[in-house]
Amino acid sequence: MHRLKKTVVMIGMMGSGKTAVGTALARALGVPFIDSDHEIERASTLSIPEIFERHGEPFFRDREAEVIARLLDGEPGILSTGGGAFMSERNRQTISERGVALWIRADAELLWTRVRHKDTRPLLRTPDPKATLLEFIEKRDPVYALADLVVDAEPGISIEEMAQKSIGV
Numbered sequence: 105m106h107r108l109k110k111t112v113v114m115i116g117m118m119g120s121g122k123t124a125v126g127t128a129l130a131r132a133l134g135v136p137f138i139d140s141d142h143e144i145e146r147a148s149t150l151s152i153p154e155i156f157e158r159h160g161e162p163f164f165r166d167r168e169a170e171v172i173a174r175l176l177d178g179e180p181g182i183l184s185t186g187g188g189a190f191m192s193e194r195n196r197q198t199i200s201e202r203g204v205a206l207w208i209r210a211d212a213e214l215l216w217t218r219v220r221h222k223d224t225r226p227l228l229r230t231p232d233p234k235a236t237l238l239e240f241i242e243k244r245d246p247v248y249a250l251a252d253l254v255v256d257a258e259p260g261i262s263i264e265e266m267a268q269k270s271i272g273v
């Protein structure tokens with residue numbers, strides 16, 4: 105059993121592997137793993153696409169900020185967040201006060217191969233999802249770069265190796 109002083113908050117683009125690496129980290133450290141999107145879905149009994157459809161993105165962002173603040177008040181563990189969470193100054197403030205941000209950095213081609221066949225991301229339901237993804241990457245990467253820690257999602261690297269490289273477990 106490991107004693108983390110602060111929660112490690114996984115940040116990065118959709119498809120970067122926050123949940124997979126976060127789960128491996130939590131297992132290696134023997135600490136709880138929580139996913140903010142799952143918490144939002146559980147509380148609202150709706151899927152993320154349904155929340156976007158019925159209530160809109162601003163509603164989702166409010167729930168996201170509440171859930172992140174609440175989860176960072178709990179026992180330290182690994183918290184995976186949705187790709188847009190770190191774009192909010194309010195969330196960055198909460199995370200810097202009570203957690204450590206770990207960015208899973210991945211390049212556009214890798215992200216695209218992972219998200220192209222899935223229809224679970226409402227923000228990519230556009231006429232040209234690849235162009236949309238590239239726009240998000242351009243806008244978000246400089247903000248993700250404010251993270252405390254970074255690990256590269258290199259093609260071929262295993263989840264365990266990434267967990268190992270990220271915080272040395």
Ligand code: S3P
Nearest residue numbers: 117118119141186187188225226
């Ligand atoms: C979003 C990413 C999704 C989810 C929502 C919005 C984003 O999470 O929170 O669809 O703004 O990038 P993942 O990063 O886990 O796909």
